[in-house]
Amino acid sequence: MGCCLSAPDDDDAGGGLDPVSGTHQFTIRQYSQTKGIGSGKSILSRYFTVDGRTWYVRFYPDGYTPNSQFVALYVQTLYKPHCRAVRARFTFELLKPDGTVGYARRSDRPCSFDRYCNCWGFRVFVTREALEGADLGVLHGDSIKVRCTVEVVNSRRKNRGGNQARAAAAAAAMAPQSDFAANAMQFLKSGRAPFDVKFSVGGTVFEAHGLVVAAQSEWFATALYGHGDEGRWAEAGMQCITISDTTPEAFEGVLYYIYHDELPEELIKASGDEAAMTRELFDAADMFLIERMKRMCASRLRRFIKEDTVRSIMELAQAHSCKELEQACQTYLGRRRP
Structure with a gap:
């Protein structure tokens, strides 16, 4: 070899x-x-x-x-x-x-x-x-x-059927990847499409598009549009929906993720405590059933696993059923010298 x-x-x-x-x-x-x-x-x-x-x-x-x-x-x-x-x-x-x-x-x-x-x-x-x-x-x-x-x-x-290969490559070059999703999100973020739902979190009011938040979160989908004959906020005529159990900063981060499909880096850094802000976002992602955001936060939390934080991060992982983060903490504890 x-x-x-x-x-x-x-x-x-x-x-x-x-x-x-x-x-x-x-x-x-x-x-x-x-x-x-x-x-x-x-x-x-x-x-x-x-x-x-x-x-x-x-x-x-x-x-x-x-x-x-x-x-x-x-x-x-x-x-x-x-x-x-x-x-x-x-x-x-x-x-x-x-x-x-x-x-x-x-x-x-x-x-x-x-x-x-x-x-x-x-x-x-x-x-x-x-x-x-x-x-x-x-x-x-x-x-x-x-x-x-x-x-x-x-x-x-390349020499076997070279003409067909070149034709396929030319066709691929002429047909760029679809940008429908990116264009749709850009239009929605521009504010030209009126917001149709408001959320009040800790006294702060946030506006959004109901279909957008529902598409990214099963929690919002159920809350806004329900299942079958269940009550639906979207049809209840509520002027503003109050949400508890999270902070305005974390909810702002959730909305940022929903519209950008990535974590709010500026918000995390501006908080002054990246580890604490990442924990809040992790909590919020779990609350609103946004699995990809939750896993991204869990991956980020691995950076903060240290001697004085490993126990609290493992408890957080267990509380939110995040096996990957819990395993990372257990691995860290297993490497410690007796």
């Missing part, structure tokens, strides 16, 4: 041929039970195809070599290519619960997958301590999500 270093992007060495790439994402479940299988022993991913060839990933939880403090990751072709060497770069990414990348390494050069060596990777990918730590935030629910990208730089598939 070959071993690579990680490095920034370098120039393509494909001899003028267009590279062909593919990505495979998989989950290593019950990670804690994989430890102890022994160095040099690996767990295999499912097969995936890139450039007409079958690939799979090898994960070494106890390391590639004896007494290693690092886990190892390798990508391998199913069969050794006897006719033509396949030169490919590869990238391994460990994903956080919200789908963002917590840690990644990329091969420093295209590696030759040939009859002599059909497996390349990193024998010192990341330390087990870092992998299991709260800083990376990639171990959640005793599971790790891995994304592997293989880029074949000397693909010959």
Whole structure:
């Protein structure tokens, strides 16, 4: 097996041929039970195809070599290519619960997958301590999500049906991605569409569009439009709906997320206490049943797991049934020296 270093992007060495790439994402479940299988022993991913060839990933939880403090990751072709060497770069990414990348390494050069060596990777990918730590935030629910990208730089598939490939690429270039959703939200944020619902939170009144908040939150959907014959605020003629159990700042953050699909960074920083504000947003996201916002807040709260906060954050996670955040706290406590 070959071993690579990680490095920034370098120039393509494909001899003028267009590279062909593919990505495979998989989950290593019950990670804690994989430890102890022994160095040099690996767990295999499912097969995936890139450039007409079958690939799979090898994960070494106890390391590639004896007494290693690092886990190892390798990508391998199913069969050794006897006719033509396949030169490919590869990238391994460990994903956080919200789908963002917590840690990644990329091969420093295209590696030759040939009859002599059909497996390349990193024998010192990341330390087990870092992998299991709260800083990376990639171990959640005793599971790790891995994304592997293989880029074949000397693909010959371009020459097979090249006209069709070029036609498909030209058609894709002529049809950009739909921007309907972005345009709709931009129009609603502009204020040109009149607000049709008001909320009073702690004496502060907020205006919004009922359909927008209902689309992003099941809590608002049920409250405004109900189920079947249940009472509906939208039809009750209420001038202003009073909401308790949250703060005006947290509710402002909820509305920001609903209209922008991202956390209110300026609001969080302006609060003067990012950890406390993130907790409030986490509470509010759970209250209004906005699962994606809740998971994003949970991922952010991992940054604040320390000796003096781990217990309170774990209690918060348990109170709101957030297994990923609770697991991060338990992992931190498990790493402490007696």
